[in-house]
Amino acid sequence: MTEIVPTMPAASAVPAAPTPAAGAAGATGAGPVLNPEFDTFLKMLTAQIRNQDPLSPMDSADYAVQLATFSGVEQQIRGNELLGQMLERTGGGGLADLSGWVGREVRAAMPVQLSGQAMRLELAPAPGAESAELVVTDAGGRVVGRHGLGPGAQSIDWAGGTDAEGRPLPEGLYDFEVVSFAGGAEIARETVETYGRVREVRLGPEGPVLRLEGGAEVAPGAVSALREGG
Known part of the structure; x- marks a missing residue:
């Protein structure tokens, strides 16, 4: 009978997720603070990795999909905020x-x-x-x-x-x-x-x-x- 040895996915299987905020901080030494929502997302993703079934680990592609989805939503929110600032600056109708x-x-x-x-x-x-x-x-x-x-x-x-x-x-x-x-x-x-x-x-x-x-x-x-x- 073949023994099944549980294995954890290699750390390299989880795609790195550098953020614009983190990149800017590394380049300047005093970049902007990490987006609170993105920080919460990373904590949840880390908890998901730690608590996953070792016999059926989550595919690294799924992590990439989650990161891409969050990034897209965040970009849209920031775009809406920028549009609101522009409308406010021009007094609404401008x-x-x-x-x-x-x-x-x-x-x-x-x-x-x-x-x-x-x-x-x-x-x-x-x-x-x-x-x-x-x-x-x-x-x-x-x-x-x-x-x-x-x-x-x-x-x-x-x-x-x-x-x-x-x-x-x-x-x-x-x-x-x-x-x-x-x-x-x-x-x-x-x-x-x-x-x-x-x-x-x-x-x-x-x-x-x-x-x-x-x-x-x-x-x-x-x-x-x-x-x-x-």
Whole structure:
């Protein structure tokens, strides 16, 4: 009677399964951490090898199939995650959805192009303010005008005015801030929201960007109102 001697499959029969994470770690010395799901899969596969029937060991090809299947699923998951990041970066619809804004006017806290025409400014000093002033600065950050305001919401038509020397302000980009005071001290400072016409929508490093007449730029998320161009 022939004696059957149980044998364990040779270690070389189990295909090696280097992962991109492991390979990168070996190359750089400080690569990314192994995917937790893949780590769990390897532990389960190792347990399966240790507990298999020694009289009927699992074929090495089956291990390869399991590894390939897991790798394919992981690749699909990572692809979906990347797609989600791309959609988030472009604001969902991205440039296609925002293309309809070209030629329309958006309202946001942003610089305004002075072109010789009066513009309506809606001003709102901080609650509790006893007085306020409108501070105008040019593109270089230089204060070119100050206008006293009373408490409470109000609106003015600003056509440019003159600088400290009495000279008309040149065309260009200007910022407006409402500075509120109470008890003789400044209590708030807020950039005034104004309207600007959208000339271009482009994709910047942080997502879509609206480029306005005069060169000012604003993120779509900073827009508080949208209207047809006048």
